[in-house]
Each structure stands twice: as C-alpha cells, then as structure tokens.
Amino acid sequence: MKATEIIFYVLTAITLLSASFVVTARNPVHSVLALILTFFCLTGHYVLMNAQFLAAVNIIVYAGAIMVLFLFTIMFLNLQKEDEESKTTLTKMAAVVVGGVLLVVMVAVFRAASVAPYDPATYNTRVGLVESLGMVLYKDYLLPFELASVLFLVAMVGAVMLGKREPGDRHF
Amino acid sequence: MNLTELIIKSIIILVIFGVTLVIAMYSTWAERKVAGFMQDRLGPNRAGPFGLLQPLADAGKMFFKEDFIPSQANKWLFIIGPCLAILTALMSSAVIPFGDSIRYEGLTIPVQGVEINIGILYVFGVVSLGVYGIMVGGWASNNKFSLLGAIRAASQNISYEIAMGLAIIAILMMTGSLSLRSIVAGQESFLTWNVFTQPLGFIIFLTCAFAECNRTPFDLPECETELVGGYHTEYSSMKLGFYLFAEYINMFVSSAVISTLYFGGYHYPFMNTVHNALTGSLGEVTGHNLATLIGMLVLFAKIFFFIFFFMWVRWTLPRFRYDQLMNLGWKSLIPLSILNVVVTGFGLLYDIEYASWLIVIVMVVLAVMSSARAPKRVVQPQRS
Structure with a gap:
C-alpha cells in the first residue's frame, strides 16, 4: 500500500467517526467541535487531491468563520438542559422519513453517476491549483460566478436589513 | 528529493521551530525590559546578567505550580484549549520565507519550511483557527467570566479578520500571486516595497494584527475590573503558560508576516550589489550563502523592530472601549x-503603482479640515 493510500484510509475513518459523533453527541458543543474535525478531515482529502486552494478556502470559510459563529451561538444559548418537548414522536417520525428519503436520493444518484476514468500519463496535476481554478472561473463560468456573487450581496443586504435597529426598538 | 536535501530541509524546519520558541521566550523578557525603560525603572535584572535567565525562571515557576482543573469543568476540552492555542500559533511560521536560498553540493534549497502556492491563505486559515483555542478553553472552564472573555476575544478576532483579509487582497492584486515567496520577490527594489505602494493597506493590516494578537490597545479579553482574568481565569500552571506563550508566538509570527508582506522580507537596498561583490570575491557558493545569511539577518532585524513596536504601543497607548473597538473595525477599517x-x-x-496614496492624502486633508473647522475649546481658568 502506498503512503497516500494509508493517509486516505486513516483520514476517511476519522471523517466518518467524527461525522457520526456530530449526530450522536448529547452535548451540542461537542457536536459542533466534531463537525469542525469533520471539516478538517475533508480539507485533508482536498490536499490529497492537490486542490490546495479549495483546502485553504474550506478551512478559512467553514472551519474558521461559519463554525466559529455556530459555536458562538450555541455557547450563548446555553443548551445544557435537555429540550424534551421538541422531541415528540411526530418530529422523530418526520426526521426519520426525511433522512431516509435523502439516503434513497443519494444512493440513486451515486448508482447512476459514472466517474470518468483518468489516465495517469496525461492527467494534469495542476488542475486543482489556484491559477487553473481562476482561469476556469473567470473565463468559462463567468456568468454563474457573477450571479453567485450577486446572490451573496443580496443575502448580505438582507441580513443587514434584518439586524438593523428600527426607531423605537428596544436597546438590548 | 534525495537524502542531503531532506536533511538540510529538516534542519531548516527544526531551526525555524526552535527560533520561533526562543524569540517568543525572550519576547517576555524584552517586554519587561522595554516596559522598565519606558517607565524609567530597571526591569528584571536579578536572574543572570541583565536578567537574561528570567524567562527560564518564569518557566520553572510555571511548571512547579499546582495544575488545577475545576471540578465542574469539562476536563478534556479544558486541556485541549491551551493545546489548540499554542498549536495554531506555532503552525503559521511554516510558510514564511526567512531567506533566499542555501547552495550546497549543487543543490539550491530555499530557507523556508514549505513553499506552497497559497502561502498567505495558509497563514490566514491558521490564524482564523486560533480563535478555537480561546473559545474552547473559555467555555470548558464552566465560569461565566471565562465564557464572556472568550466571547469577547472571539468576536474581536472575527471582526478584524475581515479587514485584514481585505488589506491582503490589495497586496495580492499588486503581486498576482498567493505565494509568500513571490510576494517577497515582487518587492525587490526599495521603492517597490509594499509599504510604499500600499500605505493604507499597511496601516489597516498593522491595526488588525494588534487586534488579532489581543494586544493593547485592543486587549479587551483580559480585563480585571470587568472579567477577572478573561478567558484564562480558571487556568493555572503551564496551561496558563501556554496561553500567554501563544500570544508572544503570535506576536512574532505577525511581525514576520508584516515584514514579509510590506517590508520586502529578506530584501534590502543595494542587495544585488552586495550579492555580486560577495559571489565575486568568495566564489559562487560561499558568496551566495553569505548573501542569504545577510538577508536573513535583515529580515530578523525587521521582525525585531516590529516586536519592539508592539511593546512600544502597549506601554504608550491606553486601551479602547469595547464599542469603540467594534466601531473602528466594522465602520472604519472595513469600508476603508x-x-x-x-x-x-x-x-x-x-x-499607477502609487494610487493608494490618493486615499491617504484625501484622508489627511479631511482630518486637518475637520480639526480646523471644529470649534475651539475654551480654556477654563482654574479656580483656586
């Protein structure tokens, strides 16, 4: 077995373990920390695929920004006590159904999808680096890229509007 | 990669690691000496000549203190907190280019831990992870003051990261590369140093670096009157030592990053002349290695200046209030x-390379105008 394969299997094992701990952990803070570990392992997978830019952005955006805000909110809410009233039989059933449907969809997609074979001799290893990513984003996919940025702008303006204090509002 | 190259590379990595620790250690001594100088007193002078053994004495004291874990604390997270803080602090010096390259037996090896083409993003990512050490430690202590201190530190760090990233984007636009080595290579002659082409970006970055390191004037997370000791209230012994030490390592790393991004890294004026003279008189290999050594010394001189600057500011400026800190970050630095x-x-x-000066000139003119138009303060005669 090659070194990269060993690293791949170890990383995958940690990823799956921490991802299942996210769901099973009783304490929400532990759950969030396990999710951060999961993102780390995914970053490791990106590095294994030589997609360095994606790896760095995954760390900065998900682990560094979004999960910090998650942790923040959970620490503020102080969810130490069990919230039993939200776990009725109906919600449990609904959760199982939704999860099951998602599983079916995923399995169907992955059964239908065919991974294109690659030739190690002609494969360009620089395809995941930031230069080639920039060329693709700003040449071939310019319109979707710009539309996504407009979407982000709209979301940002919406968040600011929601968070804005109107005259007569209470000062917390 | 053959064996010689691997050995030299490992030595470089170990030396960078050791130098980071030693500089952080002696920063604690230097800080007290600088404080002493500024307040017209001697500073530590008992342990060894000039008090040089003081950091060792401090470390010994830290190790022999009782290692206390509060009974209601989350034990594992309480231990992981300081470990995360020091781990993320030590990780970021891996990509900083400390010198040009070493030539040995026909090999040319750059003086750098790893050269990756997204170097600055790596530093940025590791810095953004530094928040976790503080947040996890503060939460796991199971103490309201620790939690509030941790939340303060984290919100301050997140807020200033945005302005910091935007300041770096201007640099990336000038250089066209994310690699720290290419950013240094882009500042070869003295007048193309980024501090001259990006003066505003430099000031924003410096301010954000102060906030990221939780240094005065932004040392709000530690506040005796409001929060006891901030996020490390419950910590003792070497766990506390790790938190304090991480701050000094962060200071060293941010000084190194500032010197690399804005002050030309290991470049200095008339560098090529010196390089040519050395290779001419001492031969291609020895001359080149010596020139690299001079470049490294110059970089360390720049780093030491910035560490001194951090201390200078700490003992000169009073701290901000928390709402002033947030207003400065969100309403001034990010738009700027x-x-x-x-x-x-x-x-x-x-x-036009020097376009950024336009904003600086406009800002200075506006500041002068507003202070000139402001109503004169009437001097109240002192009543006796």
Whole structure:
C-alpha cells in the first residue's frame, strides 16, 4: 500500500467517526467541535487531491468563520438542559422519513453517476491549483460566478436589513 | 528529493521551530525590559546578567505550580484549549520565507519550511483557527467570566479578520500571486516595497494584527475590573503558560508576516550589489550563502523592530472601549479597506503603482479640515 493510500484510509475513518459523533453527541458543543474535525478531515482529502486552494478556502470559510459563529451561538444559548418537548414522536417520525428519503436520493444518484476514468500519463496535476481554478472561473463560468456573487450581496443586504435597529426598538 | 536535501530541509524546519520558541521566550523578557525603560525603572535584572535567565525562571515557576482543573469543568476540552492555542500559533511560521536560498553540493534549497502556492491563505486559515483555542478553553472552564472573555476575544478576532483579509487582497492584486515567496520577490527594489505602494493597506493590516494578537490597545479579553482574568481565569500552571506563550508566538509570527508582506522580507537596498561583490570575491557558493545569511539577518532585524513596536504601543497607548473597538473595525477599517481595493484596482488598470496614496492624502486633508473647522475649546481658568 502506498503512503497516500494509508493517509486516505486513516483520514476517511476519522471523517466518518467524527461525522457520526456530530449526530450522536448529547452535548451540542461537542457536536459542533466534531463537525469542525469533520471539516478538517475533508480539507485533508482536498490536499490529497492537490486542490490546495479549495483546502485553504474550506478551512478559512467553514472551519474558521461559519463554525466559529455556530459555536458562538450555541455557547450563548446555553443548551445544557435537555429540550424534551421538541422531541415528540411526530418530529422523530418526520426526521426519520426525511433522512431516509435523502439516503434513497443519494444512493440513486451515486448508482447512476459514472466517474470518468483518468489516465495517469496525461492527467494534469495542476488542475486543482489556484491559477487553473481562476482561469476556469473567470473565463468559462463567468456568468454563474457573477450571479453567485450577486446572490451573496443580496443575502448580505438582507441580513443587514434584518439586524438593523428600527426607531423605537428596544436597546438590548 | 534525495537524502542531503531532506536533511538540510529538516534542519531548516527544526531551526525555524526552535527560533520561533526562543524569540517568543525572550519576547517576555524584552517586554519587561522595554516596559522598565519606558517607565524609567530597571526591569528584571536579578536572574543572570541583565536578567537574561528570567524567562527560564518564569518557566520553572510555571511548571512547579499546582495544575488545577475545576471540578465542574469539562476536563478534556479544558486541556485541549491551551493545546489548540499554542498549536495554531506555532503552525503559521511554516510558510514564511526567512531567506533566499542555501547552495550546497549543487543543490539550491530555499530557507523556508514549505513553499506552497497559497502561502498567505495558509497563514490566514491558521490564524482564523486560533480563535478555537480561546473559545474552547473559555467555555470548558464552566465560569461565566471565562465564557464572556472568550466571547469577547472571539468576536474581536472575527471582526478584524475581515479587514485584514481585505488589506491582503490589495497586496495580492499588486503581486498576482498567493505565494509568500513571490510576494517577497515582487518587492525587490526599495521603492517597490509594499509599504510604499500600499500605505493604507499597511496601516489597516498593522491595526488588525494588534487586534488579532489581543494586544493593547485592543486587549479587551483580559480585563480585571470587568472579567477577572478573561478567558484564562480558571487556568493555572503551564496551561496558563501556554496561553500567554501563544500570544508572544503570535506576536512574532505577525511581525514576520508584516515584514514579509510590506517590508520586502529578506530584501534590502543595494542587495544585488552586495550579492555580486560577495559571489565575486568568495566564489559562487560561499558568496551566495553569505548573501542569504545577510538577508536573513535583515529580515530578523525587521521582525525585531516590529516586536519592539508592539511593546512600544502597549506601554504608550491606553486601551479602547469595547464599542469603540467594534466601531473602528466594522465602520472604519472595513469600508476603508474596500475603498483601498477599489483604488488599487484603478491604479492597476491605468498603471499607477502609487494610487493608494490618493486615499491617504484625501484622508489627511479631511482630518486637518475637520480639526480646523471644529470649534475651539475654551480654556477654563482654574479656580483656586
């Protein structure tokens, strides 16, 4: 077995373990920390695929920004006590159904999808680096890229509007 | 990669690691000496000549203190907190280019831990992870003061990361690369140092670096009157030592990053002349290695200056209030850095390298105007 394969299997094992701990952990803070570990392992997978830019952005955006805000909110809410009233039989059933449907969809997609074979001799290893990513984003996919940025702008303006204090509002 | 190259590379990595620790250790001594100088007293002078053994004495004291874990604390997270803080602090010096390259037996090896083409993003990512050490430690202590201190530190760090990232974007636009080595290579002659082409970006970055390191004037997370000791209230022994030490390592790393991004890294004026003279008189290999050594010394001189600057500011300026800190970050630095990015873009479009000075000039004129137009303060005669 090659070194990269060993690293791949170890990383995958940690990823799956921490991802299942996210769901099973009783304490929400532990759950969030396990999710951060999961993102780390995914970053490791990106590095294994030589997609360095994606790896760095995954760390900065998900682990560094979004999960910090998650942790923040959970620490503020102080969810130490069990919230039993939200776990009725109906919600449990609904959760199982939704999860099951998602599983079916995923399995169907992955059964239908065919991974294109690659030739190690002609494969360009620089395809995941930031230069080639920039060329693709700003040449071939310019319109979707710009539309996504407009979407982000709209979301940002919406968040600011929601968070804005109107005259007569209470000062917390 | 053959064996010789591997050995030299490992030595470089170990030396960078050791130098980071030693500089952080002696920063604690230097801070007290600088404080002593500024307050007209001697500072530590008992342990060894000039008090040089003081850091060792401090470390010994730290190790022999009782290692206390509060009974209601989350034990594992309580231990992981300081470990995360020091781990993330030590990780970021891996990509900083400390010198040009070493030639040995026909090999040319760059003086750098690893050369990756997204170097600055790596530093940025590791810095953004530094928040976890503080948050996890503060939460796991199961103490309201620790939690509030941790939340303060984290919100301050997140807020200033945005302005910091936007200041870096202007640099990336000038250089066209994310690699720290290419950013240094882009500042070869003295007048193309980024501090001259990006003065506003430099000031924004420096301010954000102060906030990221939780240094005065932004040392709000530690506040005796409001929060006891901040996020490390419950910590003792070497766990506390790790938190304090991480701050000094962060200071060293941010000084190194500032010198690399804005002050030309290991470049200095008339560098090529010195390099040519050395290779001419001492031969291609020895001369080149000596020139690299001089470059490294110059970089360390720049780093030491910035560490001194951090201390200078700490013992000179009073701290901000928390709402002032947030207003400065969100309402002044972020709009200014966006403006800086836009103006830099126009400058690149019309080939004006020093376009960023426009904002600085306009700001200075506005500041002078507003202070001139402000009503004169009437001097109240002192009643006896």
